[in-house]
Amino acid sequence: MTVREAVDGVVIGLLIGFEDGRPLVVFPGNPRETARPARSLAHLSADDAGCEVALLFEDGALERPLIVGRIVEPVRPDAVPKETREIEHDGETVRITAKERIELRVGDSAIILEKDGHVTVRGRNLVSHASASNRIRGGSINLN
Structure with missing residues (x-):
């Protein structure tokens, strides 16, 4: 050689x-x-x-x-179309996006957000605190 x-x-x-x-x-x-x-x-x-x-x-x-x-080219975050991003953050806001459903679960607690607008909050005890007014708004409200 x-x-x-x-x-x-x-x-x-x-x-x-x-x-x-x-x-x-x-x-x-x-x-x-x-x-x-x-x-x-x-x-x-x-x-x-x-x-x-x-x-x-x-x-x-x-x-x-x-x-x-x-060889893999680095991807700039602003080069990825916004609709394909799943998690965005700018230092002040964190946005998690999914096409069908997002679930947050810890032990017996869950917050579930669905595509159709249905939001489910589950837990053994639910507590709501507000330093100002605490409003419940909706087309109708069912208690028990």
């Missing part, structure tokens, strides 16, 4: 698919015109084809690529 063929450090390559269960990668400096089979430290599937991968080379040899991981 000549000095020119040895690689030191990480090279970013491209996972192009699989052959006989082994990942195939292309990368800058590949002396062959075709993809090389690689070994991998990361779990990869056919869904990962086309993704960038970080490569090291066993003993520095270009013919022995080793995938150490898939």
Whole structure:
């Protein structure tokens, strides 16, 4: 092996698919015109084809690529559409969003919020305190 063929450090390559269960990668400096089979430290599937991968080379040899991981771009919170977010916070407010139902449970207590607007508060003892007025409002109010 000549000095020119040895690689030191990480090279970013491209996972192009699989052959006989082994990942195939292309990368800058590949002396062959075709993809090389690689070994991998990361779990990869056919869904990962086309993704960038970080490569090291066993003993520095270009013919022995080793995938150490898939490159993942960081996601800025403002780049994620608001309707797909589940938890938001700005330092003053925390908003938890769900499509169907949110449940908060501790021991025998539960607060359940449902998509249709139904709210259930359950507990062995329910206590309501207010320093000002304590109002109960609704279309109708049923006591007992």
